[in-house]
Amino acid sequence: MNDMKQIKHHLTEPLLMGYAAGTLPEAFNLVVATHITMCDTCRAALAEYEAVGGEVMLKSDPVDVAEDALAATMALIDSGAVAEKPAPVRVQSSIFPGPLQDYVSGDIDSLKWRKVGGGVSQLVLQTSSEASVRLLRIPAGTAVPDHGHHGTELTLVLQGAFTDAEDRFGAGDVEVANEDLHHTPVAEEGVDCICLAATDAPLRFNGLVPRLAQRFIGI
Amino acid sequence: MLTENTSLAKVDAPAPAAPYGEAKSQRVSKAGKRVVTGELTSKRMEWVVQIYAVRDEKDRSAFAELFAYFAPRVKSFLMKSGASPDLAEECTQEVMATLWNKAHMFDPTKASVSTWIFTIARNRKIDLLRKQRRPEPEDLPWGPEAEPDQTEAIGLQQETEQLGKALATLPPEQRTLIERAYFGDLSHSEIAAETGLPLGTIKSRIRLALDRLRHAMK
Numbered sequence: 157m158n159d160m161k162q163i164k165h166h167l168t169e170p171l172l173m174g175y176a177a178g179t180l181p182e183a184f185n186l187v188v189a190t191h192i193t194m195c196d197t198c199r200a201a202l203a204e205y206e207a208v209g210g211e212v213m214l215k216s217d218p219v220d221v222a223e224d225a226l227a228a229t230m231a232l233i234d235s236g237a238v239a240e241k242p243a244p245v246r247v248q249s250s251i252f253p254g255p256l257q258d259y260v261s262g263d264i265d266s267l268k269w270r271k272v273g274g275g276v277s278q279l280v281l282q283t284s285s286e287a288s289v290r291l292l293r294i295p296a297g298t299a300v301p302d303h304g305h306h307g308t309e310l311t312l313v314l315q316g317a318f319t320d321a322e323d324r325f326g327a328g329d330v331e332v333a334n335e336d337l338h339h340t341p342v343a344e345e346g347v348d349c350i351c352l353a354a355t356d357a358p359l360r361f362n363g364l365v366p367r368l369a370q371r372f373i374g375i
Numbered sequence: 376m377l378t379e380n381t382s383l384a385k386v387d388a389p390a391p392a393a394p395y396g397e398a399k400s401q402r403v404s405k406a407g408k409r410v411v412t413g414e415l416t417s418k419r420m421e422w423v424v425q426i427y428a429v430r431d432e433k434d435r436s437a438f439a440e441l442f443a444y445f446a447p448r449v450k451s452f453l454m455k456s457g458a459s460p461d462l463a464e465e466c467t468q469e470v471m472a473t474l475w476n477k478a479h480m481f482d483p484t485k486a487s488v489s490t491w492i493f494t495i496a497r498n499r500k501i502d503l504l505r506k507q508r509r510p511e512p513e514d515l516p517w518g519p520e521a522e523p524d525q526t527e528a529i530g531l532q533q534e535t536e537q538l539g540k541a542l543a544t545l546p547p548e549q550r551t552l553i554e555r556a557y558f559g560d561l562s563h564s565e566i567a568a569e570t571g572l573p574l575g576t577i578k579s580r581i582r583l584a585l586d587r588l589r590h591a592m593k
């Protein structure tokens with residue numbers, strides 16, 4: 157899983173910092189956590205940003221806790237109310253890295269994919285509403301309709317690869333696109349390209365039919 | 376904004392031999408061997424020892440000392456992140472109880488106590504304040520369990536201390552920007568509009584401190 161040698165496109169500083177600070181929408185956190193599971197470089201970088209967070213916390217002006225706070229905390233400990241939950245069961249063989257398995261049950265072929273046109277299928281995952289995240293399945297050799305973005309779109313490749321005007325993105329690579337980028341990702345020949353894509357705004361497809369489809373499929 | 380690629384994290388290929396000149400690599404290679412601990416670093420090692428006492432002996436007085444220092448800072452972080460005083464109080468107690476329960480997970484060669492408690496507080500903030508699920512990276516597979524190396528632990532605590540000092544010496548407006556980013560008080564567009572990326576463009580001494588910290592974490 158940690159085939160970092162092949163990963164060329166990494167998370168950006170604001171994403172790592174936002175994850176470390178706990179300020180990103182859940183959909184983005186899912187992409188970040190999934191990428192870090194696959195990428196030792198970004199895992200190390202995250203540890204740095206968390207260290208910065210620790211120092212920021214250390215230097216913030218202390219606020220008095222309740223007089224009985226320590227006693228209340230000991231009572232909380234003794235009650236067992238905050239005991240650790242067992243770690244979720246995860247499957248090693250899945251193409252879905254651990255964090256994603258908590259959102260998806262089953263493997264590629266057993267999922268309830270919905271067709272979104274052009275042979276592309278998607279599966280929207282349940283997260284908080286500030287941003288949305290979906291799995292995309294792009295058949296080998298197929299192009300995703302040309303689209304721009306209102307906000308930020310993160311696309312993490314889980315299997316296969318796609319190429320757009322920017323570069324080639326293979327397994328583990330993450331593309332961070334903003335409103336300046338209009339792109340037409342094309343899946344490479346070979347295996348279907350499976351991506352995890354998060355956006356904090358609706359995608360903007362160019363052309364009437366995709367726009368109708370957009371309304372219909374809710375992206 | 377998020378597309379800026381000046382990321383600290385972005386590491387293509389092997390890093391250039393010496394972005395900060397030879398002095399850097401020499402200092403880093405010595406870092407692990409330095410055992411001279413300043414007053415503040417020894418305070419950090421004291422925290423480590425206190426966590427071990429909680430882990431091994433269920434030592435309530437060691438816990439009380441950690442509590443006295445960290446609980447008011449955790450509460451401060453949570454209130455600055457938008458929690459009401461009551462919620463921050465409740466949340467702080469849960470964070471400290473989690474510290475007790477997870478003391479066996481703490482590894483001083485991977486994180487300073489301040490970093491570790493921050494991540495617990497951050498997680499609680501997402502659960503309680505933001506009411507969201509919290510996707511976390513899969514842990515790396517563990518090798519045979521070994522007691523963390525003391526020298527490595529000291530090196531990491533020292534480098535974290537240096538990072539804290541580097542942050543403290545930033546000009547106030549830059550430090551405020553970083554604080555606001557961590558308190559969730561800064562939108563991405565604000566980060567872009569202000570002095571640029573919070574860490575990427577700020578003073579090479581932060582970068583230097585982070586580089587050394589990264590070496591210490593290995």
